[in-house]
Amino acid sequence: MFLPLSFLFLLLPALSPATPDVPVIDVPNVGPWGAWGNIQMCPQDYVATGFALKIQENQGYGDDTAVNGIRLYCCPLNGNAPQTSITSSEGPWGIWTAPIFCSNGYLVSFSRTVEPPQGSGDETTVNNFKFNCSSGQELEGVGLPWGSYRPQSASCPLGICGIRTKVEEDQRSGDDTTLKDAKFYC
Numbered sequence: 001m002f003l004p005l006s007f008l009f010l011l012l013p014a015l016s017p018a019t020p021d022v023p024v025i026d027v028p029n030v031g032p033w034g035a036w037g038n039i040q041m042c043p044q045d046y047v048a049t050g051f052a053l054k055i056q057e058n059q060g061y062g063d064d065t066a067v068n069g070i071r072l073y074c075c076p077l078n079g080n081a082p083q084t085s086i087t088s089s090e091g092p093w094g095i096w097t098a099p100i101f102c103s104n105g106y107l108v109s110f111s112r113t114v115e116p117p118q119g120s121g122d123e124t125t126v127n128n129f130k131f132n133c134s135s136g137q138e139l140e141g142v143g144l145p146w147g148s149y150r151p152q153s154a155s156c157p158l159g160i161c162g163i164r165t166k167v168e169e170d171q172r173s174g175d176d177t178t179l180k181d182a183k184f185y186c
Contacts, residue, residue, distance in 0.1 A: 037089025
């Protein structure tokens with residue numbers, strides 16, 4: 001069976017990934033579990049100048065999840081409009097930390113702490129984030145101390161302006177980890 005060429009062109013938009021046509025920065029993936037949330041972008045002519053983390057504090061003998069979400073704070077390049085914030089998918093536990101902002105400039109790259117697999121122990125996966133500002137300033141989140149920082153991402157010379165996160169759903173009686181991965185858009 002042959003389809004007319006015009007019919008194939010109608011299908012192309014449905015087959016393309018739902019990703020904006022902008023560069024993406026990320027670091028090596030931390031696991032196959034979870035589902036990617038929607039891509040969230042700053043308004044046009046805005047860049048991210050700060051961030052906050054949604055953190056579940058250490059639960060002692062309970063189930064720890066650590067980072068449940070990340071929020072970017074977007075500011076206009078011209079400085080004449082109000083700040084806004086964007087968040088992709090997030091886990092249900094924890095509270096938002098106070099935002100941390102670049103003193104000057106905007107966010108250009110990141111790294112994150114990842115706890116290695118614990119076998120039969122309590123897993124958390126992503127425990128903290130660090131961002132570098134265009135001015136050279138480094139911002140570290142108020143996450144949990146488990147794990148070590150992974151390599152720094154590539155840089156977005158014109159600034160980070162979007163986010164997409166991968167979150168594992170509530171495991172009910174299983175071990176919850178929530179935030180598994182994050183990608184940032186330039």
